Amino acid sequence: MNPDAWLPVVLVLLCVAPLAPLGLALMNTGLGRAHSAAHALLSSLLALAAAALGIWSLGFAWSGLAHAPDHVVHLAGHAWSLLGAGQFFVRGSAAPVQLVALLWLLLIAGTGALIPVGAGADRWKLGAAVGAAFLLGGLLLPLVAHQSWGGGALSRLGVELGYGHGWIDVGGAAGLHVLGGLSALCLAWTLGPRRGKFGAHHTPNAIPGHNAVYVLFGALLSLVGWISLNLLGAVIQGGAGAGELLLAAINTLLAAAAAALSTAAVTRLRFGKPDASLCANGWLGGLVAISAGCLFFAPAVAVLVGAAAGVLVPMGVEWLELRWGVDDPTGAIAVHGLAGIWGLLAVGLLATGGGDGWNGVAGPVRGWLAGDAGQGRAQVLGVAFLLGVMLPLVYGGHLLLNRLRPYRVSLDAERQGLDLHELGANAFPEFVAHTDEFTLH
Amino acid sequence: MKLLALFLLPAGWAIAVAAALLFPAARAAAFDLFCTAGLGMEIAGVILLLRVHAWTRVPR
Numbered sequence: 001m002n003p004d005a006w007l008p009v010v011l012v013l014l015c016v017a018p019l020a021p022l023g024l025a026l027m028n029t030g031l032g033r034a035h036s037a038a039h040a041l042l043s044s045l046l047a048l049a050a051a052a053l054g055i056w057s058l059g060f061a062w063s064g065l066a067h068a069p070d071h072v073v074h075l076a077g078h079a080w081s082l083l084g085a086g087q088f089f090v091r092g093s094a095a096p097v098q099l100v101a102l103l104w105l106l107l108i109a110g111t112g113a114l115i116p117v118g119a120g121a122d123r124w125k126l127g128a129a130v131g132a133a134f135l136l137g138g139l140l141l142p143l144v145a146h147q148s149w150g151g152g153a154l155s156r157l158g159v160e161l162g163y164g165h166g167w168i169d170v171g172g173a174a175g176l177h178v179l180g181g182l183s184a185l186c187l188a189w190t191l192g193p194r195r196g197k198f199g200a201h202h203t204p205n206a207i208p209g210h211n212a213v214y215v216l217f218g219a220l221l222s223l224v225g226w227i228s229l230n231l232l233g234a235v236i237q238g239g240a241g242a243g244e245l246l247l248a249a250i251n252t253l254l255a256a257a258a259a260a261l262s263t264a265a266v267t268r269l270r271f272g273k274p275d276a277s278l279c280a281n282g283w284l285g286g287l288v289a290i291s292a293g294c295l296f297f298a299p300a301v302a303v304l305v306g307a308a309a310g311v312l313v314p315m316g317v318e319w320l321e322l323r324w325g326v327d328d329p330t331g332a333i334a335v336h337g338l339a340g341i342w343g344l345l346a347v348g349l350l351a352t353g354g355g356d357g358w359n360g361v362a363g364p365v366r367g368w369l370a371g372d373a374g375q376g377r378a379q380v381l382g383v384a385f386l387l388g389v390m391l392p393l394v395y396g397g398h399l400l401l402n403r404l405r406p407y408r409v410s411l412d413a414e415r416q417g418l419d420l421h422e423l424g425a426n427a428f429p430e431f432v433a434h435t436d437e438f439t440l441h
Numbered sequence: 442m443k444l445l446a447l448f449l450l451p452a453g454w455a456i457a458v459a460a461a462l463l464f465p466a467a468r469a470a471a472f473d474l475f476c477t478a479g480l481g482m483e484i485a486g487v488i489l490l491l492r493v494h495a496w497t498r499v500p501r
Contacts, residue, residue, distance in 0.1 A: 388454025
């Protein structure tokens with residue numbers, strides 16, 4: 001890979017990629033209530049900032065790069081890399097490849113930090129959003145990033161044990177989305193539901209987002225950012241060529257399109273009319289699902305992956321809310337957690353080729369149905385890592401932070417709105433303030 | 442129940458890892474058996490955590 005050849009392309013992609021967190025921030029804001037709109041957008045901004053500083057200070061050193069210093073354990077005759085061992089605060093001279101990887105990781109962390117912001121909407125403190133984002137960027141994301149992109153043990157499953165090409169995650173389905181989704185779930189558990197969300201006998205009350213235009217516009221912006229993030233992942237990790245990059249971009253768009261249409265169909269069947277916010281979430285679910293394997297699917301398979309995500313998202317949102325009483329205002333758990341896991345497993349099941357030499361294994365990446373069951377096993381092990389190692393760490397981290405400084409605002413603050421309570425001014429000062437319209441009397 | 446869930450999650454992961462180390466690709470059938478058991482423990486752990494937190498801290 002010649003850095004001079006791909007650096008201009010990478011720099012253009014890096015300039016466009018921030019549209020992904022921008023889109024998510026708009027969605028977080030639009031799906032919350034009007035009297036907390038400025039708080040939601042500021043939380044998103046500060047979460048992105050905290051996560052970026054977390055990556056710069058600690059995370060990049062632990063994420064590591066392939067063939068860079070790392071912490072290794074020897075088991076069953078093989079050396080397994082657990083964590084990067086770089087220098088904190090990105091000290092020392094760095095090659096362009098390292099700096100580009102750092103920039104990409106900053107964007108990944110910033111985008112991932114916005115996912116739980118939506119789940120805590122309308123009821124958590126600004127300081128809690130900042131603390132949770134630093135936890136994610138500085139401590140949790142590096143553990144996954146090292147396994148996905150830094151030459152960690154999971155990515156070596158193919159070379160060491162013959163399981164396909166090892167753990168594959170091109171665009172950050174695990175480190176960005178599933179980790180963000182797990183963080184959103186733990187946050188929703190820690191905070192509890194919004195005041196008035198559930199009535200007597202666990203009856204859920206709809207608390208609609210205050211601005212569907214923000215939500216849908218955010219979803220459209222996300223597409224541009226997502227394509228950039230996926231292509232950056234493909235170039236930085238695998239040195240993908242022009243043909244592969246074009247296929248990845250096409251697959252990303254097709255998956256989003258199929259997902260939005262299938263969500264529209266599901267909500268049309270379910271509620272009589274397509275639901276705008278769920279369709280935006282479905283679109284996002286398609287983008288999430290294709291992230292892991294955008295390089296390795298034929299376009300028809302990308303449509304299938306996206307369509308399945310589009311069904312999974314609205315059903316997941318409903319299941320979590322009605323069955324388990326989880327109040328997730330933006331649907332982040334279903335969109336990023338469930339669709340991300342589906343995307344990771346889809347690589348192991350449905351990959352059709354491409355990626356020769358990925359993770360140091362020769363030959364095309366093929367899924368279980370294309371004849372390589374080993375790839376499916378590697379992806380299952382990766383998902384097992386996310387649930388078995390990362391979920392307890394995320395859960396414990398949130399419990400600890402909440403114990404040190406409680407996340408949730410008082411019920412009076414919730415009633416007043418977080419804009420006024422935490423920021424001292426409303427986002428829309430000329431609006432008439434609503435008070436208790438969602439609360440049973 | 443929360444402690445049981447927090448035990449099941451890493452224990453399931455440990456079983457899956459042990460299966461991968463003991464049974465490389467050439468002995469995939471044994472790996473599948475143990476990895477499925479490990480993943481099953483993890484899913485049970487997630488469901489338990491969902492149950493623990495279901496309908497708690499609902500403000501009135």
